[in-house]
Amino acid sequence: MSSLFEILTSDYGIHLAILIGIYLILSQSLNLTFGLGQLFNLAHIASYAIGAYATALLSTETEASFAVCIVASVALSGLFAITLGGIALRLANDYFSIGTLAFSAVVSALLINWKSVTHGVLGIAGIPRPVLGVTDFYQNGWFLILLLVFVVIVQAIFYVLMRGRFGRTLRALAEYEQAAATLGKNTSMIRNFAFLFSSAAAGLAGSFFAYYLNYIDPSSFSLQEMIFVLTIVIVGRPGSFFGVIGATIFLVLLPEPLRFIDLPSAYLGPLRQLLHAALLFGVVWWKRDTLFPTQRKV
Protein backbone atom coordinates (compact mmCIF):
# COMPACT_ATOMS: atom_id res chain seq x y z
CA MET A 1 0.00 0.00 0.00
CA SER A 2 2.74 2.37 0.97
CA SER A 3 4.70 1.52 -2.18
CA LEU A 4 1.65 2.39 -4.33
CA PHE A 5 1.41 5.73 -2.52
CA GLU A 6 5.10 6.30 -3.17
CA ILE A 7 4.65 5.63 -6.89
CA LEU A 8 1.62 7.93 -7.08
CA THR A 9 3.44 10.79 -5.37
CA SER A 10 6.73 10.27 -7.17
CA ASP A 11 7.77 12.43 -10.14
CA TYR A 12 6.92 9.50 -12.40
CA GLY A 13 3.44 9.09 -10.87
CA ILE A 14 2.71 12.81 -11.14
CA HIS A 15 3.91 12.82 -14.75
CA LEU A 16 1.49 10.00 -15.59
CA ALA A 17 -1.35 11.77 -13.74
CA ILE A 18 -0.71 14.94 -15.77
CA LEU A 19 -0.79 12.95 -19.02
CA ILE A 20 -4.04 11.30 -17.93
CA GLY A 21 -5.52 14.73 -17.10
CA ILE A 22 -4.64 16.17 -20.51
CA TYR A 23 -5.95 13.09 -22.34
CA LEU A 24 -9.14 13.12 -20.25
CA ILE A 25 -10.01 16.54 -21.66
CA LEU A 26 -8.96 15.56 -25.17
CA SER A 27 -10.78 12.20 -25.30
CA GLN A 28 -13.99 13.29 -23.56
CA SER A 29 -14.31 16.18 -26.00
CA LEU A 30 -13.92 13.78 -28.94
CA ASN A 31 -16.47 11.52 -27.25
CA LEU A 32 -19.09 14.25 -27.64
CA THR A 33 -18.78 14.52 -31.43
CA PHE A 34 -17.55 11.09 -32.44
CA GLY A 35 -18.99 9.00 -29.61
CA LEU A 36 -22.38 10.58 -29.12
CA GLY A 37 -22.89 12.39 -32.41
CA GLN A 38 -21.31 9.70 -34.63
CA LEU A 39 -19.35 12.47 -36.38
CA PHE A 40 -16.09 10.83 -37.42
CA ASN A 41 -14.07 13.98 -36.88
CA LEU A 42 -10.41 13.43 -37.78
CA ALA A 43 -9.50 17.10 -37.25
CA HIS A 44 -9.76 16.89 -33.47
CA ILE A 45 -6.00 16.75 -33.14
CA ALA A 46 -5.76 19.95 -35.24
CA SER A 47 -7.89 21.74 -32.60
CA TYR A 48 -5.51 20.38 -29.96
CA ALA A 49 -2.53 21.71 -31.97
CA ILE A 50 -4.12 25.14 -32.42
CA GLY A 51 -4.66 25.40 -28.65
CA ALA A 52 -1.08 24.33 -27.94
CA TYR A 53 0.47 26.71 -30.47
CA ALA A 54 -1.71 29.62 -29.32
CA THR A 55 -0.44 29.19 -25.76
CA ALA A 56 3.15 28.58 -26.88
CA LEU A 57 3.28 31.65 -29.09
CA LEU A 58 1.46 34.00 -26.74
CA SER A 59 3.45 32.98 -23.67
CA THR A 60 6.85 33.08 -25.39
CA GLU A 61 6.41 36.02 -27.79
CA THR A 62 4.20 38.33 -25.75
CA GLU A 63 4.59 36.92 -22.24
CA ALA A 64 0.81 36.79 -22.03
CA SER A 65 -0.73 35.71 -18.74
CA PHE A 66 -2.13 32.26 -18.05
CA ALA A 67 -5.73 33.51 -18.34
CA VAL A 68 -5.06 35.19 -21.70
CA CYS A 69 -3.33 32.08 -23.07
CA ILE A 70 -6.11 29.76 -21.94
CA VAL A 71 -8.87 32.01 -23.30
CA ALA A 72 -7.00 32.51 -26.61
CA SER A 73 -6.39 28.77 -27.02
CA VAL A 74 -10.03 27.93 -26.37
CA ALA A 75 -11.28 30.77 -28.58
CA LEU A 76 -8.99 29.99 -31.53
CA SER A 77 -9.82 26.29 -31.43
CA GLY A 78 -13.49 27.24 -31.25
CA LEU A 79 -13.06 29.52 -34.25
CA PHE A 80 -11.41 26.66 -36.09
CA ALA A 81 -14.44 24.49 -35.27
CA ILE A 82 -16.85 27.10 -36.65
CA THR A 83 -14.86 27.27 -39.91
CA LEU A 84 -14.46 23.51 -40.14
CA GLY A 85 -18.09 22.85 -39.22
CA GLY A 86 -19.35 25.40 -41.73
CA ILE A 87 -17.66 23.47 -44.53
CA ALA A 88 -17.26 19.85 -43.44
CA LEU A 89 -20.72 19.44 -41.87
CA ARG A 90 -22.21 19.93 -45.32
CA LEU A 91 -20.58 16.66 -46.30
CA ALA A 92 -22.19 13.32 -45.49
CA ASN A 93 -20.77 10.17 -43.89
CA ASP A 94 -17.33 9.17 -45.21
CA TYR A 95 -16.95 12.42 -47.13
CA PHE A 96 -17.22 14.28 -43.83
CA SER A 97 -14.33 12.26 -42.38
CA ILE A 98 -12.23 12.87 -45.49
CA GLY A 99 -13.04 16.59 -45.25
CA THR A 100 -11.92 16.77 -41.61
CA LEU A 101 -8.79 14.78 -42.44
CA ALA A 102 -8.01 17.33 -45.15
CA PHE A 103 -8.42 20.16 -42.64
CA SER A 104 -6.11 18.36 -40.25
CA ALA A 105 -3.53 17.95 -43.01
CA VAL A 106 -3.72 21.67 -43.81
CA VAL A 107 -3.11 22.59 -40.14
CA SER A 108 -0.23 20.09 -39.99
CA ALA A 109 1.31 21.56 -43.17
CA LEU A 110 0.98 25.08 -41.75
CA LEU A 111 2.73 24.07 -38.53
CA ILE A 112 5.65 22.67 -40.50
CA ASN A 113 5.91 25.28 -43.25
CA TRP A 114 4.85 28.59 -41.70
CA LYS A 115 8.28 28.88 -40.18
CA SER A 116 8.19 32.62 -39.42
CA VAL A 117 5.42 31.94 -36.90
CA THR A 118 5.59 28.29 -35.85
CA HIS A 119 9.36 27.79 -36.24
CA GLY A 120 8.59 24.75 -38.42
CA VAL A 121 9.92 21.37 -37.33
CA LEU A 122 12.18 23.05 -34.79
CA GLY A 123 9.12 23.80 -32.73
CA ILE A 124 8.74 26.35 -29.95
CA ALA A 125 10.91 26.00 -26.87
CA GLY A 126 11.01 27.79 -23.54
CA ILE A 127 7.28 27.92 -22.89
CA PRO A 128 7.02 29.18 -19.32
CA ARG A 129 4.79 27.46 -16.79
CA PRO A 130 1.66 29.36 -15.70
CA VAL A 131 1.90 31.95 -12.96
CA LEU A 132 -1.18 32.96 -10.97
CA GLY A 133 -0.51 35.89 -8.68
CA VAL A 134 2.40 34.89 -6.48
CA THR A 135 1.94 31.18 -7.21
CA ASP A 136 3.87 29.61 -10.05
CA PHE A 137 3.37 26.09 -11.28
CA TYR A 138 6.95 25.06 -12.07
CA GLN A 139 6.65 22.14 -9.67
CA ASN A 140 4.76 19.31 -11.33
CA GLY A 141 2.71 18.61 -8.22
CA TRP A 142 1.25 22.12 -8.25
CA PHE A 143 0.79 21.96 -12.01
CA LEU A 144 -1.18 18.72 -11.55
CA ILE A 145 -3.48 20.41 -9.04
CA LEU A 146 -4.11 23.30 -11.46
CA LEU A 147 -4.78 20.85 -14.28
CA LEU A 148 -7.13 18.76 -12.12
CA VAL A 149 -9.27 21.84 -11.42
CA PHE A 150 -9.75 22.28 -15.18
CA VAL A 151 -10.24 18.54 -15.74
CA VAL A 152 -13.06 18.45 -13.17
CA ILE A 153 -14.73 21.56 -14.66
CA VAL A 154 -14.49 20.20 -18.23
CA GLN A 155 -15.74 16.74 -17.24
CA ALA A 156 -18.68 18.32 -15.39
CA ILE A 157 -19.57 20.44 -18.43
CA PHE A 158 -19.37 17.44 -20.75
CA TYR A 159 -21.38 15.31 -18.32
CA VAL A 160 -24.21 17.86 -18.44
CA LEU A 161 -23.91 18.18 -22.22
CA MET A 162 -23.96 14.44 -22.80
CA ARG A 163 -26.58 13.42 -20.25
CA GLY A 164 -28.96 16.36 -20.77
CA ARG A 165 -31.16 17.50 -23.63
CA PHE A 166 -28.17 18.51 -25.78
CA GLY A 167 -26.73 15.00 -25.73
CA ARG A 168 -30.17 13.48 -26.24
CA THR A 169 -30.68 15.57 -29.36
CA LEU A 170 -27.21 14.72 -30.62
CA ARG A 171 -27.96 11.00 -30.19
CA ALA A 172 -31.25 11.42 -32.03
CA LEU A 173 -29.45 13.12 -34.92
CA ALA A 174 -26.91 10.32 -35.07
CA GLU A 175 -29.60 7.67 -35.26
CA TYR A 176 -32.17 9.25 -37.58
CA GLU A 177 -31.47 12.82 -38.63
CA GLN A 178 -34.63 13.29 -40.67
CA ALA A 179 -36.88 12.13 -37.81
CA ALA A 180 -35.05 14.52 -35.46
CA ALA A 181 -35.58 17.39 -37.91
CA THR A 182 -39.31 16.70 -38.08
CA LEU A 183 -39.36 16.89 -34.27
CA GLY A 184 -38.29 20.53 -34.50
CA LYS A 185 -34.56 19.96 -34.02
CA ASN A 186 -32.24 22.34 -35.87
CA THR A 187 -29.83 19.63 -36.94
CA SER A 188 -27.06 21.79 -38.39
CA MET A 189 -27.04 24.13 -35.38
CA ILE A 190 -26.82 21.25 -32.89
CA ARG A 191 -23.91 19.68 -34.79
CA ASN A 192 -22.09 22.99 -35.08
CA PHE A 193 -22.42 23.54 -31.35
CA ALA A 194 -21.16 20.01 -30.65
CA PHE A 195 -18.16 20.79 -32.85
CA LEU A 196 -17.60 24.09 -31.09
CA PHE A 197 -17.67 22.60 -27.55
CA SER A 198 -15.51 19.67 -28.58
CA SER A 199 -12.91 21.73 -30.38
CA ALA A 200 -12.72 24.41 -27.68
CA ALA A 201 -12.03 21.73 -25.04
CA ALA A 202 -9.35 20.18 -27.28
CA GLY A 203 -7.77 23.65 -27.47
CA LEU A 204 -7.71 23.77 -23.66
CA ALA A 205 -6.01 20.36 -23.56
CA GLY A 206 -3.46 21.65 -26.09
CA SER A 207 -2.78 24.68 -23.93
CA PHE A 208 -2.00 22.51 -20.89
CA PHE A 209 0.12 20.20 -23.05
CA ALA A 210 2.25 23.15 -24.17
CA TYR A 211 2.56 24.49 -20.62
CA TYR A 212 3.53 21.08 -19.29
CA LEU A 213 6.20 20.12 -21.80
CA ASN A 214 7.61 23.67 -22.17
CA TYR A 215 8.29 22.69 -25.78
CA ILE A 216 6.07 21.72 -28.70
CA ASP A 217 6.71 20.75 -32.31
CA PRO A 218 4.45 19.44 -35.11
CA SER A 219 5.30 15.79 -34.35
CA SER A 220 3.13 15.94 -31.22
CA PHE A 221 0.04 16.54 -33.34
CA SER A 222 0.34 13.83 -35.96
CA LEU A 223 -2.31 11.43 -37.26
CA GLN A 224 -0.78 8.85 -34.93
CA GLU A 225 -1.85 10.97 -31.96
CA MET A 226 -5.35 11.28 -33.46
CA ILE A 227 -5.55 7.50 -33.71
CA PHE A 228 -4.53 7.18 -30.07
CA VAL A 229 -7.36 9.48 -28.92
CA LEU A 230 -9.77 7.67 -31.24
CA THR A 231 -8.65 4.38 -29.69
CA ILE A 232 -9.48 5.72 -26.22
CA VAL A 233 -13.04 6.60 -27.29
CA ILE A 234 -13.57 3.29 -29.09
CA VAL A 235 -12.19 1.19 -26.23
CA GLY A 236 -14.23 3.18 -23.70
CA ARG A 237 -17.37 2.66 -25.84
CA PRO A 238 -18.39 5.63 -27.99
CA GLY A 239 -20.85 7.85 -26.14
CA SER A 240 -20.08 6.41 -22.69
CA PHE A 241 -18.96 9.18 -20.33
CA PHE A 242 -17.43 6.95 -17.64
CA GLY A 243 -16.24 4.37 -20.18
CA VAL A 244 -14.03 6.99 -21.82
CA ILE A 245 -12.64 8.10 -18.44
CA GLY A 246 -11.73 4.48 -17.67
CA ALA A 247 -10.26 3.92 -21.12
CA THR A 248 -8.14 7.07 -20.87
CA ILE A 249 -6.55 5.90 -17.61
CA PHE A 250 -6.14 2.36 -18.96
CA LEU A 251 -4.61 3.34 -22.30
CA VAL A 252 -2.24 5.97 -20.92
CA LEU A 253 -0.95 3.46 -18.35
CA LEU A 254 -1.02 0.40 -20.65
CA PRO A 255 2.41 0.84 -22.29
CA GLU A 256 4.10 1.86 -19.04
CA PRO A 257 5.11 -1.67 -17.92
CA LEU A 258 7.09 -1.89 -21.19
CA ARG A 259 9.53 0.65 -19.74
CA PHE A 260 10.63 -1.91 -17.19
CA ILE A 261 11.35 -4.57 -19.80
CA ASP A 262 14.96 -4.70 -20.84
CA LEU A 263 14.49 -3.74 -24.49
CA PRO A 264 16.38 -1.23 -26.67
CA SER A 265 14.49 2.08 -27.02
CA ALA A 266 14.34 1.53 -30.80
CA TYR A 267 11.91 -1.32 -30.13
CA LEU A 268 9.92 0.25 -27.32
CA GLY A 269 8.24 3.00 -29.38
CA PRO A 270 7.01 0.70 -32.16
CA LEU A 271 5.98 -1.89 -29.55
CA ARG A 272 3.77 0.69 -27.84
CA GLN A 273 2.13 1.56 -31.18
CA LEU A 274 1.70 -2.11 -31.93
CA LEU A 275 -0.06 -2.59 -28.61
CA HIS A 276 -2.49 0.26 -29.32
CA ALA A 277 -3.11 -0.97 -32.88
CA ALA A 278 -3.81 -4.51 -31.68
CA LEU A 279 -6.21 -3.22 -29.04
CA LEU A 280 -8.01 -0.95 -31.52
CA PHE A 281 -8.30 -3.74 -34.06
CA GLY A 282 -9.53 -6.17 -31.39
CA VAL A 283 -12.26 -3.86 -30.07
CA VAL A 284 -13.44 -2.87 -33.55
CA TRP A 285 -13.58 -6.55 -34.55
CA TRP A 286 -15.36 -7.56 -31.34
CA LYS A 287 -17.91 -4.74 -31.47
CA ARG A 288 -18.17 -4.44 -35.25
CA ASP A 289 -21.97 -4.78 -35.29
CA THR A 290 -22.70 -1.98 -32.84
CA LEU A 291 -19.80 0.48 -33.06
CA PHE A 292 -20.76 2.24 -36.26
CA PRO A 293 -24.53 1.87 -36.85
CA THR A 294 -25.83 3.02 -40.22
CA GLN A 295 -27.98 6.09 -40.06
CA ARG A 296 -31.61 5.44 -40.91
CA LYS A 297 -33.28 7.40 -43.68
CA VAL A 298 -36.78 7.82 -45.10
Place this chain on the structure above:
Amino acid sequence: MLTLSDLVVSFGGNKVLNGISCTINEGETVGIIGPNGCGKTTLFNCISGLVANTSGTIALRGVEIQALEPHERARRGLGRVFQNFGIFREMTLLENVLLALESNTSVISGFLPWSKKTKGLSNEALSYLEQVGLAAKANEKAASLSGGQMRLLEIIRTLALGSDMFLLDEPTAGVSPRMKEDVASLIKKLQGLKKTVLIIEHDITFIQKFCSRVIVLNEGVIVLDDTPEKVRADSRLKEIYFGSDAA
Protein backbone atom coordinates in the same frame (compact mmCIF):
# COMPACT_ATOMS: atom_id res chain seq x y z
CA MET B 1 -55.14 24.92 -43.42
CA LEU B 2 -52.74 23.44 -45.98
CA THR B 3 -52.79 24.54 -49.60
CA LEU B 4 -50.63 22.94 -52.27
CA SER B 5 -50.46 24.83 -55.54
CA ASP B 6 -49.07 23.27 -58.69
CA LEU B 7 -46.45 21.35 -56.68
CA VAL B 8 -43.72 19.73 -58.77
CA VAL B 9 -40.88 17.52 -57.48
CA SER B 10 -38.31 16.24 -59.97
CA PHE B 11 -35.45 13.83 -59.42
CA GLY B 12 -32.97 14.18 -62.29
CA GLY B 13 -35.61 15.18 -64.82
CA ASN B 14 -38.09 12.55 -63.64
CA LYS B 15 -41.20 14.32 -62.32
CA VAL B 16 -42.28 12.35 -59.25
CA LEU B 17 -44.95 14.92 -58.41
CA ASN B 18 -46.33 16.71 -61.41
CA GLY B 19 -48.52 19.68 -60.53
CA ILE B 20 -50.26 18.69 -57.30
CA SER B 21 -52.92 21.20 -56.24
CA CYS B 22 -55.33 20.72 -53.35
CA THR B 23 -56.51 22.25 -50.09
CA ILE B 24 -56.77 20.42 -46.76
CA ASN B 25 -59.17 22.11 -44.37
CA GLU B 26 -58.61 22.50 -40.63
CA GLY B 27 -59.79 19.47 -38.64
CA GLU B 28 -60.23 17.38 -41.79
CA THR B 29 -58.99 13.77 -42.06
CA VAL B 30 -57.93 12.95 -45.60
CA GLY B 31 -56.73 9.62 -46.96
CA ILE B 32 -54.14 9.41 -49.72
CA ILE B 33 -53.98 6.21 -51.75
CA GLY B 34 -52.28 5.11 -54.93
CA PRO B 35 -50.06 2.35 -56.31
CA ASN B 36 -46.43 1.97 -55.22
CA GLY B 37 -44.16 4.65 -56.67
CA CYS B 38 -46.98 7.09 -57.42
CA GLY B 39 -45.40 9.79 -55.20
CA LYS B 40 -47.34 9.50 -51.91
CA THR B 41 -44.31 9.45 -49.60
CA THR B 42 -42.54 12.06 -51.76
CA LEU B 43 -45.56 14.30 -51.24
CA PHE B 44 -45.21 13.94 -47.46
CA ASN B 45 -41.44 14.45 -47.66
CA CYS B 46 -42.04 17.60 -49.66
CA ILE B 47 -44.66 18.97 -47.25
CA SER B 48 -42.44 18.26 -44.24
CA GLY B 49 -39.37 19.75 -45.94
CA LEU B 50 -37.22 16.63 -46.32
CA VAL B 51 -37.39 16.95 -50.12
CA ALA B 52 -37.27 20.32 -51.88
CA ASN B 53 -39.98 21.07 -54.42
CA THR B 54 -38.88 22.00 -57.93
CA SER B 55 -41.73 24.47 -58.37
CA GLY B 56 -45.10 25.36 -56.89
CA THR B 57 -46.00 26.50 -53.40
CA ILE B 58 -46.96 25.01 -50.03
CA ALA B 59 -48.97 27.28 -47.74
CA LEU B 60 -49.74 26.49 -44.10
CA ARG B 61 -52.49 28.71 -42.69
CA GLY B 62 -51.94 31.09 -45.60
CA VAL B 63 -48.17 31.41 -45.10
CA GLU B 64 -45.85 29.92 -47.71
CA ILE B 65 -43.49 27.42 -46.08
CA GLN B 66 -41.66 25.81 -49.02
CA ALA B 67 -38.44 27.72 -48.24
CA LEU B 68 -38.43 26.69 -44.57
CA GLU B 69 -36.23 23.97 -43.08
CA PRO B 70 -37.94 20.78 -41.74
CA HIS B 71 -37.47 21.86 -38.10
CA GLU B 72 -39.08 25.22 -38.80
CA ARG B 73 -42.07 23.52 -40.41
CA ALA B 74 -42.34 21.16 -37.43
CA ARG B 75 -42.42 24.14 -35.08
CA ARG B 76 -45.29 25.57 -37.12
CA GLY B 77 -47.35 22.50 -36.31
CA LEU B 78 -46.48 19.96 -39.01
CA GLY B 79 -46.04 16.54 -37.44
CA ARG B 80 -44.67 13.58 -39.37
CA VAL B 81 -45.01 9.84 -38.77
CA PHE B 82 -42.69 7.76 -40.94
CA GLN B 83 -43.51 4.57 -42.81
CA ASN B 84 -40.30 2.89 -41.57
CA PHE B 85 -40.85 4.02 -37.94
CA GLY B 86 -39.33 7.39 -37.06
CA ILE B 87 -38.68 6.51 -33.44
CA PHE B 88 -35.20 6.44 -31.94
CA ARG B 89 -34.71 2.77 -31.21
CA GLU B 90 -31.53 3.19 -29.16
CA MET B 91 -33.30 5.55 -26.76
CA THR B 92 -35.87 4.80 -24.09
CA LEU B 93 -39.55 5.50 -24.68
CA LEU B 94 -39.33 8.34 -22.17
CA GLU B 95 -36.44 9.94 -24.04
CA ASN B 96 -38.34 9.65 -27.33
CA VAL B 97 -41.24 11.68 -25.91
CA LEU B 98 -38.90 14.06 -24.04
CA LEU B 99 -37.25 14.98 -27.33
CA ALA B 100 -40.61 16.18 -28.62
CA LEU B 101 -41.55 18.05 -25.44
CA GLU B 102 -38.14 19.76 -25.28
CA SER B 103 -38.69 21.25 -28.73
CA ASN B 104 -41.41 23.43 -27.22
CA THR B 105 -39.21 24.84 -24.47
CA SER B 106 -36.30 27.30 -24.57
CA VAL B 107 -32.77 25.90 -25.08
CA ILE B 108 -31.74 26.85 -21.53
CA SER B 109 -34.84 25.33 -19.96
CA GLY B 110 -34.14 21.84 -18.69
CA PHE B 111 -30.49 22.01 -19.75
CA LEU B 112 -29.39 20.37 -16.50
CA PRO B 113 -30.42 16.68 -16.41
CA TRP B 114 -31.44 16.95 -12.71
CA SER B 115 -33.32 20.27 -12.92
CA LYS B 116 -36.95 20.67 -11.80
CA LYS B 117 -37.89 21.55 -15.35
CA THR B 118 -36.46 18.26 -16.66
CA LYS B 119 -38.35 16.33 -13.96
CA GLY B 120 -41.54 18.20 -14.91
CA LEU B 121 -41.02 17.30 -18.57
CA SER B 122 -40.37 13.65 -17.62
CA ASN B 123 -43.68 13.53 -15.76
CA GLU B 124 -45.43 15.07 -18.74
CA ALA B 125 -43.76 12.52 -21.05
CA LEU B 126 -44.98 9.72 -18.76
CA SER B 127 -48.54 11.00 -18.97
CA TYR B 128 -48.33 10.84 -22.78
CA LEU B 129 -47.02 7.27 -22.59
CA GLU B 130 -49.88 6.36 -20.25
CA GLN B 131 -52.34 7.45 -22.91
CA VAL B 132 -51.14 4.63 -25.17
CA GLY B 133 -50.50 2.10 -22.41
CA LEU B 134 -46.70 2.27 -22.66
CA ALA B 135 -45.88 3.94 -19.34
CA ALA B 136 -44.70 0.66 -17.81
CA LYS B 137 -42.03 0.42 -20.53
CA ALA B 138 -40.95 4.07 -20.17
CA ASN B 139 -37.34 3.22 -19.32
CA GLU B 140 -36.92 0.43 -21.86
CA LYS B 141 -35.24 0.94 -25.20
CA ALA B 142 -37.72 1.63 -28.00
CA ALA B 143 -36.08 -1.17 -30.00
CA SER B 144 -37.78 -3.66 -27.65
CA LEU B 145 -41.27 -2.62 -28.80
CA SER B 146 -43.47 -4.44 -31.31
CA GLY B 147 -44.32 -2.74 -34.61
CA GLY B 148 -47.71 -1.62 -33.31
CA GLN B 149 -46.25 -0.22 -30.10
CA MET B 150 -43.59 1.64 -32.10
CA ARG B 151 -46.35 3.21 -34.17
CA LEU B 152 -48.31 4.24 -31.07
CA LEU B 153 -45.16 5.76 -29.59
CA GLU B 154 -44.44 7.70 -32.78
CA ILE B 155 -47.94 9.12 -33.01
CA ILE B 156 -48.13 10.07 -29.32
CA ARG B 157 -44.67 11.65 -29.60
CA THR B 158 -45.96 13.81 -32.47
CA LEU B 159 -48.92 14.78 -30.29
CA ALA B 160 -46.46 15.73 -27.51
CA LEU B 161 -44.67 17.96 -30.02
CA GLY B 162 -47.88 19.97 -30.17
CA SER B 163 -48.50 19.35 -33.87
CA ASP B 164 -51.90 20.29 -35.19
CA MET B 165 -51.41 18.67 -38.58
CA PHE B 166 -50.41 15.00 -38.71
CA LEU B 167 -48.84 13.39 -41.77
CA LEU B 168 -49.22 9.65 -41.16
CA ASP B 169 -47.31 7.56 -43.69
CA GLU B 170 -48.82 4.06 -43.70
CA PRO B 171 -49.54 3.93 -39.96
CA THR B 172 -50.58 0.26 -40.14
CA ALA B 173 -47.48 -0.97 -42.01
CA GLY B 174 -45.72 -3.60 -39.89
CA VAL B 175 -48.54 -3.58 -37.35
CA SER B 176 -50.40 -6.73 -36.22
CA PRO B 177 -54.20 -6.89 -36.86
CA ARG B 178 -54.93 -6.53 -33.11
CA MET B 179 -52.66 -3.50 -32.75
CA LYS B 180 -54.25 -1.94 -35.84
CA GLU B 181 -57.31 -1.32 -33.66
CA ASP B 182 -55.17 0.54 -31.11
CA VAL B 183 -53.65 2.66 -33.89
CA ALA B 184 -57.17 3.34 -35.21
CA SER B 185 -58.32 4.41 -31.72
CA LEU B 186 -55.41 6.81 -31.46
CA ILE B 187 -56.20 8.34 -34.85
CA LYS B 188 -59.82 8.76 -33.72
CA LYS B 189 -58.48 10.48 -30.62
CA LEU B 190 -56.58 12.92 -32.85
CA GLN B 191 -59.83 13.60 -34.66
CA GLY B 192 -61.51 14.22 -31.31
CA LEU B 193 -58.81 16.80 -30.57
CA LYS B 194 -59.74 18.55 -33.86
CA LYS B 195 -56.33 17.78 -35.38
CA THR B 196 -55.91 17.80 -39.14
CA VAL B 197 -54.80 14.37 -40.36
CA LEU B 198 -53.41 13.20 -43.70
CA ILE B 199 -53.06 9.41 -43.96
CA ILE B 200 -51.23 7.46 -46.62
CA GLU B 201 -52.65 3.96 -46.62
CA HIS B 202 -53.10 1.00 -48.95
CA ASP B 203 -56.01 -0.41 -46.95
CA ILE B 204 -59.02 1.60 -48.13
CA THR B 205 -61.26 -0.17 -45.59
CA PHE B 206 -59.01 1.16 -42.81
CA ILE B 207 -59.10 4.66 -44.30
CA GLN B 208 -62.90 4.60 -44.51
CA LYS B 209 -63.06 4.45 -40.71
CA PHE B 210 -61.82 8.02 -40.41
CA CYS B 211 -61.77 9.82 -43.73
CA SER B 212 -64.53 11.82 -45.25
CA ARG B 213 -62.29 12.44 -48.23
CA VAL B 214 -59.84 10.35 -50.22
CA ILE B 215 -57.24 11.57 -52.70
CA VAL B 216 -55.97 9.09 -55.29
CA LEU B 217 -52.50 9.70 -56.70
CA ASN B 218 -51.11 8.08 -59.82
CA GLU B 219 -47.84 8.88 -61.58
CA GLY B 220 -47.45 12.11 -59.59
CA VAL B 221 -50.85 13.62 -60.32
CA ILE B 222 -54.16 13.68 -58.44
CA VAL B 223 -56.56 11.40 -60.29
CA LEU B 224 -59.48 11.40 -57.84
CA ASP B 225 -60.45 13.59 -54.89
CA ASP B 226 -63.82 12.62 -53.42
CA THR B 227 -65.63 10.73 -50.66
CA PRO B 228 -64.37 7.18 -49.95
CA GLU B 229 -67.60 5.68 -51.30
CA LYS B 230 -67.42 7.56 -54.60
CA VAL B 231 -63.70 6.83 -54.96
CA ARG B 232 -64.33 3.14 -54.35
CA ALA B 233 -67.07 3.06 -56.96
CA ASP B 234 -65.04 4.94 -59.57
CA SER B 235 -63.79 2.74 -62.42
CA ARG B 236 -60.55 4.77 -62.61
CA LEU B 237 -59.46 3.32 -59.24
CA LYS B 238 -59.53 -0.23 -60.58
CA GLU B 239 -57.80 0.96 -63.73
CA ILE B 240 -54.97 2.46 -61.69
CA TYR B 241 -54.45 -0.68 -59.62
CA PHE B 242 -55.27 -3.43 -62.11
CA GLY B 243 -54.87 -1.85 -65.57
CA SER B 244 -57.40 -0.82 -68.22
CA ASP B 245 -58.70 -4.38 -68.79
CA ALA B 246 -60.02 -4.58 -65.21
CA ALA B 247 -62.10 -1.42 -65.61
